[in-house]
Amino acid sequence: MAASGHVASYIEGSCVDIDGQLVGTLKANTRATLLSRARVQGVVEAPRLECMAGAWLQVDVAQKASLYRPKIALVS
Numbered sequence: 001m002a003a004s005g006h007v008a009s010y011i012e013g014s015c016v017d018i019d020g021q022l023v024g025t026l027k028a029n030t031r032a033t034l035l036s037r038a039r040v041q042g043v044v045e046a047p048r049l050e051c052m053a054g055a056w057l058q059v060d061v062a063q064k065a066s067l068y069r070p071k072i073a074l075v076s
Contacts (some may be wrong), residue, residue, distance in 0.1 A: 016046075
């Protein structure tokens with residue numbers, strides 16, 4: 001989604017890049033990337049979430065449980 005885009009509901013895809021405004025649910029099957037102008041409010045469900053400097057988010061983050069991967073959170 002481009003910087004001028006606005007979604008108020010639901011986005012789903014394999015690899016999803018957001019650089020606009022989303023109010024609702026973002027579901028990425030592989031990776032979600034919030035670019036510097038992203039404004040996201042709602043729920044993000046993705047096995048991998050990247051958040052660039054300048055992005056703003058107020059979300060609940062959901063990740064599918066994996067039997068083979070430990071749950072680790074990295075914050076910088």
